[in-house]
Amino acid sequence: MDYLTELENESIYLIREAYAQFRDIGMLWSIGKDSTTLLWLIRKAFYGRVPFPVIHLDTGYKFKEIYDFRDRYAKEWGLNLLVYRNEKAIQNGISPKTGKLECCTELKTNALKQVVAQNNIKALYLGIRRDEHGVRAKERFFSVRDSDFEWNYKEQSVEMWDQHKTNAEENEHFRIHPILSWTERDIWNYIKRENIPMTKLYFSNGSCRYRSIGCETCCSPIASTADTIDKIIEELENTNVSERSGRAQDKEADYMMEKLRTLGYM
Amino acid sequence: MNRTKVSLVMVGHVDHGKSTLIGRILADTDSVAKDKMEELRKVSKNTGNELEYAFLLDHLREEREQGITIDTTQTFFQTENREYQIIDAPGHVEFVKNMITGTAQANSAVLIVDAVEGVMQQTKRHAYILSLLGIQDIIVAVNKMDKAGYSEERYIEVVKEIKEIFEQLRLSCKYFIPMSALKGDNVCKASENMKWYKGGDFLTIMESIEVKQEKRECPFIVPIQDVYKMEDKRIAVGRVECGELHTGCEIRVVQTEQITQVQSIEKYLEKRSEAAAGECIGITTKDAIFLERGSVVCDKEADVQYDNVINANIIWLERENVQCSQRLIMRCSTQETACALEEVYHKINTEQLTEADDNDQKMNYLDAGRVRIRTKNKLAFTRFTDCENTGRFVLLRNNSICANGIIL
CATH class of the missing domain: 3.40.50.300 (P-loop containing nucleotide triphosphate hydrolases)
Structure with missing residues (x-):
């Protein structure tokens, strides 16, 4: 079995395990390459019909291309799309200018808390990967969050041989990470193999492209002429810069990602 | 690539x-x-x-x-x-x-x-x-x-x-x-x-270092993960743990001893007539038989046991010890049942790699040993050496994995 097929099978197994354990499940779709690949795998696992809500946390600061892509494919793939905004925080003027840690926490983490509570969600599929960040590399496939959404990374449960912790206390929820073992290159090779649609933000406009996308305010493009999937893969084979170097929340201060994640960030 | x-x-x-x-x-x-x-x-x-x-x-x-x-x-x-x-x-x-x-x-x-x-x-x-x-x-x-x-x-x-x-x-x-x-x-x-x-x-x-190959030569085993009701059919999904299967081949459900044939192998947007070890697939069957999570479907010849007594090597991972007859949960492939240790023998101190001298029928933190486990419901399993994923299990206490073992 080739390497990509092996990864695909690992992910589909995890996706089906989680659904067998939690019928009150949802998926977070940021419209980026990872969660769109995850959505593709989920559609494969369930034979084209996604049997749970697909949630988009809208900070209001996303790229226009993201909104267009979301609306087009939500319709084409028949998704039960749930768009959620932390309106109260937005009205209170929270923005990247008032502080990035606070902004991410309010508009993403707290928005997520609200949507989980309102929809009685017990588990959430997320498209995070170990090779993105050293703190994410410590994750489990099934990872519990307490009622404050805190991640107790010092006391993670045993997980082995496709057996996971699956019983949560009241008000706890699980994060399910089916593509944890994929690398950035695997994602692009799979996008190519499966012909998965992607927003054009990832492709060079002639001089630059985005390698990782989130809010327009906190993402910087990289200099690149890669305007096709093949060229992106070639670029990644030769790059010497990390994937999330353009993402502000990864490095504003030491341990920023760890702080964000213990507070419930993805 | x-x-x-x-x-x-x-x-x-x-x-x-x-x-x-x-x-x-x-x-x-x-x-x-x-x-x-x-x-x-x-x-x-x-x-x-x-x-x-x-x-x-x-x-x-x-x-x-x-x-x-x-x-x-x-x-x-x-x-x-x-x-x-x-x-x-x-x-x-x-x-x-x-x-x-x-x-x-x-x-x-x-x-x-x-x-x-x-x-x-x-x-x-x-x-x-x-x-x-x-x-x-x-x-x-x-x-x-x-x-x-x-x-x-x-x-x-x-x-x-x-x-x-x-x-x-x-x-x-x-x-x-x-x-x-x-x-x-x-x-x-x-x-x-x-x-x-x-x-x-x-x-x-x-x-x-040699790369491990999937076991394809032996009779196939597919533990069922879930059953999806589609408009016109019911698809039982699972992973082929060993061997190969194809449409039309005879299958046995270990728990019910029913025998039927594979009607179709289901993968999204793919036409498949066969599948091999390591693949996540769905199947439909020729006769309408009842399948659910935990059912184990296999080749008629597959050496799958169906019993409520299991001999295994385990290691105990919790600080609080375990005694024989204490209620635990066993998960093996997609099956789950209550169980208890019935006897502990050959207890090994994993720090010294010496046989423990006490035979108190308890297992302490990080003790390993050979045990006999009795399960409440019968379990479909193999020896670890025959098929890894159906020959190993974890034990849970208070919803946490507290031990893992391989079946002898």
Whole structure:
């Protein structure tokens, strides 16, 4: 079995395990390459019909291309799309200018808390990967969050041989990470193999492209002429810069990602 | 893009240099992004150290401040022919659970031993865990040779110690390498300081470990994960754990002894007439038979037992001990049932690798042993050596995995 097929099978197994354990499940779709690949795998696992809500946390600061892509494919793939905004925080003027840690926490983490509570969600599929960040590399496939959404990374449960912790206390929820073992290159090779649609933000406009996308305010493009999937893969084979170097929340201060994640960030 | 995947775990006693070795390999093979390397220089300086290769893996604040690995982590790098998934496992006794979580995801292992300290408690325990998890491809790295004066004599002594343990555990090992992960001796290039050593450097040896193949030759087994009701059919989904199947082939449901045929093999947007070990598939059957999560579907000839008595080797992972007849939950493939230990025999102290002298029918923290388990409901299972995924299980108490075992 080739390497990509092996990864695909690992992910589909995890996706089906989680659904067998939690019928009150949802998926977070940021419209980026990872969660769109995850959505593709989920559609494969369930034979084209996604049997749970697909949630988009809208900070209001996303790229226009993201909104267009979301609306087009939500319709084409028949998704039960749930768009959620932390309106109260937005009205209170929270923005990247008032502080990035606070902004991410309010508009993403707290928005997520609200949507989980309102929809009685017990588990959430997320498209995070170990090779993105050293703190994410410590994750489990099934990872519990307490009622404050805190991640107790010092006391993670045993997980082995496709057996996971699956019983949560009241008000706890699980994060399910089916593509944890994929690398950035695997994602692009799979996008190519499966012909998965992607927003054009990832492709060079002639001089630059985005390698990782989130809010327009906190993402910087990289200099690149890669305007096709093949060229992106070639670029990644030769790059010497990390994937999330353009993402502000990864490095504003030491341990920023760890702080964000213990507070419930993805 | 036809590289094969190799999952390699680093195990060994605390401070023998697991994270450092991984960091060193990443740095010497230019697998670390420039900005990450700069970040590393900066943080290393803050702690008043030279370049801390281990920080490439140890990302948690507590890990860096205390200079230890708390939780298992993974990193990735590629060579011309292979995609490596390198798993770092903590060496401290406090974190054996995390070590097992990491090691269970690997198909090969590197056991690291400090040349000065030699074999220590966790060296023994980790070697035992490798044998319990069925990991057979092991490289032994005798590390910190710089501190042992690059002495061949010392190296031979340490190798002898390890060979004795491996013999006891029936582990095989083809590769022993003297190295210094910190200085780079024999990591990615031959050492100038140990000309007496004629074997290859670590990277070369790593590239030559055999890649495990799926078991396709034996009769097939598919434990059912779930059943999806589609508009016009019911699809039972699961993973082929061994063997191959095709449409029209006869299948047996272990629990009900019903026999029918595979009507179709279902993969989204694919027309399939066959599937093999490792694949997640769906099936429909010719006759309308009842399947649910936990049903085990197999070839008529497959050697699957259906019983409520299981003999196994287990290791107990919780601080609070377990006694015979205490209620536990067993999960084996997609099945779940209540169970209890019925008898404990051959209890082994994993720190000393000696047989425990008490036969108190209890298992304490990190005890291993041969046990007989009685399950409430009958279970469909195989021996571990026949099919890995249907021959191993975990035990749960209070919703947490507290032991793992392989069926004999």
